[in-house]
Amino acid sequence: MNAVLEAFPRRPIRELPGExxxxxxxxxVVERPASVVRELVDNALDAGAGEIVVKLAGGGIRQIxxxxxxxxxxxxxxxxxxxxxxxxxxxxxxxxxxxxxxxFRGEALAAIASVADLALASRTTDAxxxxxxxxxxxxxxxxxxxxxxxxxxxxxxxxxxxxxKFLKTEATELAHCVEAVRRHALCRPDVGFAVWHDGRLVxxxxxxxxxxxxxxxxxxxxxxxxxxxxxDLGPLRIEGRAGTPExxxxxxxxxxxxxxxxxxxxxxxxxxxxxxxxxxxxxxRQPAYLLFIGIGWExxxxxxxxxxxxxxxxxSREVHQAVRRAVxxxxxxxxxxxxxxxxxxxxxxxxxxxxxxxxxxxxxxxxRTAPALPVFGRQQALVLRAEESTPPWPANTPFGSASExxxxxxxxxxxxxxxxxxLNDSRSDDSRxxxxxxxxxxxxxxxxxxxxxxxxxxxxGHAVAQIAGAFILAxxxxxxVIVDMHAAHERIVYERLKANLDGTxxxxxxxxxxxxxxxxxxxxxxxxxxxANLHALGLDVAPxxxxxxxxxxxxxxxxxxxxxxxxxxxxxxxxxxxxxxxxERAQHEILSxxxxxxxxxxxxxxxxxxxxxxxxxxxxxxxxxxxxxGRPTWRQITRKELxxxxxRGR
Numbered sequence: 116m117n118a119v120l121e122a123f124p125r126r127p128i129r130e131l132p133g134e135x136x137x138x139x140x141x142x143x144v145v146e147r148p149a150s151v152v153r154e155l156v157d158n159a160l161d162a163g164a165g166e167i168v169v170k171l172a173g174g175g176i177r178q179i180x181x182x183x184x185x186x187x188x189x190x191x192x193x194x195x196x197x198x199x200x201x202x203x204x205x206x207x208x209x210x211x212x213x214x215x216x217x218x219f220r221g222e223a224l225a226a227i228a229s230v231a232d233l234a235l236a237s238r239t240t241d242a243x244x245x246x247x248x249x250x251x252x253x254x255x256x257x258x259x260x261x262x263x264x265x266x267x268x269x270x271x272x273x274x275x276x277x278x279x280k281f282l283k284t285e286a287t288e289l290a291h292c293v294e295a296v297r298r299h300a301l302c303r304p305d306v307g308f309a310v311w312h313d314g315r316l317v318x319x320x321x322x323x324x325x326x327x328x329x330x331x332x333x334x335x336x337x338x339x340x341x342x343x344x345x346x347d348l349g350p351l352r353i354e355g356r357a358g359t360p361e362x363x364x365x366x367x368x369x370x371x372x373x374x375x376x377x378x379x380x381x382x383x384x385x386x387x388x389x390x391x392x393x394x395x396x397x398x399x400r401q402p403a404y405l406l407f408i409g410i411g412w413e414x415x416x417x418x419x420x421x422x423x424x425x426x427x428x429x430x431s432r433e434v435h436q437a438v439r440r441a442v443x444x445x446x447x448x449x450x451x452x453x454x455x456x457x458x459x460x461x462x463x464x465x466x467x468x469x470x471x472x473x474x475x476x477x478x479x480x481x482x483r484t485a486p487a488l489p490v491f492g493r494q495q496a497l498v499l500r501a502e503e504s505t506p507p508w509p510a511n512t513p514f515g516s517a518s519e520x521x522x523x524x525x526x527x528x529x530x531x532x533x534x535x536x537x538l539n540d541s542r543s544d545d546s547r548x549x550x551x552x553x554x555x556x557x558x559x560x561x562x563x564x565x566x567x568x569x570x571x572x573x574x575x576g577h578a579v580a581q582i583a584g585a586f587i588l589a590x591x592x593x594x595x596v597i598v599d600m601h602a603a604h605e606r607i608v609y610e611r612l613k614a615n616l617d618g619t620x621x622x623x624x625x626x627x628x629x630x631x632x633x634x635x636x637x638x639x640x641x642x643x644x645x646x647a648n649l650h651a652l653g654l655d656v657a658p659x660x661x662x663x664x665x666x667x668x669x670x671x672x673x674x675x676x677x678x679x680x681x682x683x684x685x686x687x688x689x690x691x692x693x694x695x696x697x698x699e700r701a702q703h704e705i706l707s708x709x710x711x712x713x714x715x716x717x718x719x720x721x722x723x724x725x726x727x728x729x730x731x732x733x734x735x736x737x738x739x740x741x742x743x744x745g746r747p748t749w750r751q752i753t754r755k756e757l758x759x760x761x762x763r764g765r
Contacts, residue, residue, distance in 0.1 A: 137199055137222075137229035138275070143421040144226040147282060148175025148271055149291035150422070151227055155266050156299050157217035157423075158224075159183035161204060162264060165322070166307045167299075174285030174312075175292045176271055184263040188237040190246040190255070196235065197250050199225040213412035217377060220421065224266075230278070231271045237264040293318055297332055298378040301371055301405065304328035329356065329405065337362075337369065337403060342448075344404075346441035350411045351433065353441040357388075358403035360395040360446070360741050369403035374415060380424050383431050383692055384408070387438035390696050394609075394703060395446060395738055397745030406438070432693030449739035451575045451730075451749065575734055575749065578726035584718035587726050594754040600721070600729060601714050602742035607732050609710035609743050616672075616702060621653040624671040632679045634664040634686075641690040648689060652698045656682050673701050707743040 131139075145151060152169060159167045162185025172178035188196055195201050202221030205211050211219070227233055228250040236258045238245035245260035272279035282288060293310055300308045300320045304327070310318040320331050330338050340362035346353040358369070372384050384406065392402050416427040428434045575598070576591025587598040634642070642649065642656045642664055649656050653670035669678045681697060688695035715721075721729075733739045733748065742748055758764055 133199065134229055137225045140199070140222050140421070141226035141230045142278075144223055145230060145271075146422075147291060148179060148288050149295040151175065151179050151231075151268055151271065152181065152292045153295045153299075154218065154223035154227070155179070155181040155268075156296060158266075159185060159264070160299065160303060160306065161216045161218055162186055164263065164306060166309075168309045168311070169292070169296055170311045171289060171292055172313055174288035176279075176282060176285065176288060177269065179268040179271070179292075180265065182263065182265045184261065187239040187242070187245075187262055187264055188235075189239055190237075190242065193235055193237065193246060193248040193255065194253070197224050197228055197233070197248070201225075211418060212416075214417050215375075215412065218423075219418075220423070222421070227268060230275055231273065232269040234267040234269075235264070236260050236267075238262050289317070298371065300328065301332050302373050302376050302378065302407070333369070333405065341403065341405075342445045344406065344441050344445045346437060346444070348437060350414060351437055352409040353406060353437060354409075355406040356404065357391075357442050357445045359450075360392065360397070360400075360402070360745060361747055363392075363396055363400035363402050365400065367401040370401070371405045372408070373406065374408045374426050375410060375412070375417075377417065377423065377426075379426050381426060383428070383435055384438050386692055387435040388442055390439045391442035391446065393696075393700065394707065394743050395741045395745055397741075400745070404442070408434070408438070410434070430693070435692050435694050447737040449733065449736060451734045451739055573730070573734065575730040578723050578730060581721055581726065584720075587721075587729070589726075589730060591751075593751055594757055595752040596749055597752070598730065598733070598749040599742075599746070600719075600726075601717060602746050603733050603739065603748040604729060605710050605714035605742045606739050606748060607729075607736045608713055609707055610736050610738065612706040612710060613703065616706065621651070621698065622671040623650075623653040623655065623668040624674055625655075625668045626666065626678070629659075630666040630678050630682075631659060631663055632666075632682070633662055634658075637690055638683070638686045639664060641686045645686075645689045648695070649685070652685060652695065654682060654685060654698075656686070670698055670702070672705065673698065676701070710743060 144154065148171070152171075152175065156167060156169070159181060162183060164183035164185040166184050168180075168182045170178070170180040170182070200221045202219060204216045204219045204221075205214065224233070224235070233250040234247060235250065236245050236247040238260050240262050245258045246255055247258035247260075248255050272282070289312055296308055296310050296318070300306075304323050304325045307322045308318075308320045309316065320328065323331060337358065338356070341356040341358045344353060344355045344357050370385070370388075372379055372381060374381070388402065388404055388406070396402065410428070414429045416429075417423060419425045419427050574591060575596050576589040579588045579590055581587055581600075585600060587600050589596040589598065639658050639661075642658060646657070653668065654666065655668040656664055656666050659665040664682070666678050666682050669676075669681065673681065681701065684697040685695045688697055715729075740748060
């Protein structure tokens with residue numbers, strides 16, 4: 116049984132001692148040695164340093180020394196620099212609203228000095244020599260030093276042993292310190308960085324171009340497995356690199372976001388990036404990315420947290436959507452496209468699909484006219500077609516099971532149509548497909564026809580054979596290509612269905628009986644503030660009382676689902692990010708299911724020209740490198756790798 120706590124006697128209100136105030140602040144600013152390194156490197160960068168050297172001992176627990184070649188601190192200001200809220204970086208509220216420096220709060224040095232032994236040595240360009248100030252004793256003495264500043268921190272948390280017990284091993288703390296410097300190095304290629312530990316050089320990054328610095332810090336593996344990001348919206352600019360879905364990692368340890376040159380951890384941005392990877396990542400894999408976001412100083416608030424790792428945007432929806440679109444645009448062109456025009460080609464396909472021949476694919480397969488979409492809306496038609504149990508096409512036709520999805524908006528390219536137009540003639544005698552001699556004849560004719568094209572124009576090459584009933588073998592300039600035909604066709608159908616869906620407004624379906632649910636004050640406030648966005652998403656959600664919300668309409672394409680759970684999820688995202696993708700995700704789940712069931716099945720025998728048609732479609736389709744569930748659709752085996760398998764050239 117817990118003992119009853121006695122009430123403390125009343126104490127008078129009094130001001131806290133200055134040292135205690137600094138120690139309280141240190142609890143927020145100084146978490147571990149890496150926090151000290153980050154704050155001191157921030158100050159060095161603000162001082163205009165071109166070279167920064169970090170020297171550590173005992174993982175930074177015993178000693179941290181940060182040296183720079185910046186403009187230095189005048190001797191008369193050294194003592195003032197160690198006082199709380201003393202800084203040269205801001206002087207008014209206007210300066211605070213447009214902070215353009217890494218540091219600005221003026222509490223880092225004072226907080227560090229309250230939990231460690233700190234000494235500050237600095238020299239300006241006009242000084243004859245440097246001066247060194249001991250924070251503990253207040254002694255100011257001359258010191259040998261070039262122009263710049265050195266900050267020495269010894270025995271971190273020596274006077275707060277409880278805090279010191281929470282520190283990890285020296286190796287772990289060293290890794291965190293190196294990571295803190297790495298984050299600065301990524302954003303400042305114009306500055307050289309070096310990290311020493313116990314007299315040994317651990318890491319060094321010399322001055323270089325932006326591209327070279329990314330290569331030096333993140334490695335060639337990340338650069339090779341990522342794509343450039345570039346988006347300019349005037350007051351908002353986004354640059355960087357987005358890792359390919361295939362290079363996703365088990366941990367989120369390669370995710371770097373910078374806002375106006377400051378490394379931040381922002382849930383809004385992370386959610387926007389994750390949304391762009393929704394249908395290309397497999398399982399719980401984490402993408403790798405590097406984002407540099409430039410935004411007007413008046414549109415972002417950096418004075419949110421003492422560690423300065425959090426920001427607040429004036430228009431969070433704008434930033435969220437911009438980040439998502441920028442990453443999506445980088446991931447859209449398939450590797451099989453061979454150039455940066457993959458997105459343009461895919462857009463052209465989408466425009467064709469929006470045209471008059473929405474059922475042409477099914478008609479080409481079945482040999483009869485495809486039924487037109489019902490007049491009550493394309494989205495609801497998609498749902499109805501997904502629920503059909505008996506397909507209206509011959510079951511023995513190649514791609515035949517794809518007719519359902521195709522009728523909902525899929526239109527083949529000319530190459531696909533030419534490869535399948537002769538379907539009925541070629542399949543008039545099913546025994547021919549089972550005859551090996553006939554199959555060989557087909558292969559010979561297909562290869563002969565393929566040889567007439569240019570290998571450079573077809574990155575995925577030309578089909579050679581079909582093996583295991585599920586894979587297509589093709590030959591290109593690099594070597595051998597292996598294609599999972601079901602996964603590849605699934606992505607093709609899925610992207611075309613999405614293109615049709617994106618071209619139509621979300622149709623709302625009124626509910627005969629409004630759905631009522633108990634809502635939190637935050638949900639009610641979000642419903643009132645985001646009424647216009649909710650209507651645009653096909654939802655009519657309005658307060659019925661002080662603690663109840665009523666849903667009077669829902670998206671027509673999602674009829675039959677849990678409308679209350681849908682409304683809750685949309686309200687949660689709107690309240691947190693200013694935007695919601697819940698309805699879009701639900702719609703895409705339906706389309707993904709349709710595409711999965713409508714794609715080519717295993718053991719379906721295809722002619723060579725049909726296989727080539729599928730390869731050409733892959734080259735034109737966005738995100739064709741992964742299926743809807745994040746699995747890869749094709750693999751490349753180079754000639755060098757093939758030679759290595761058989762020891763050729765040894």
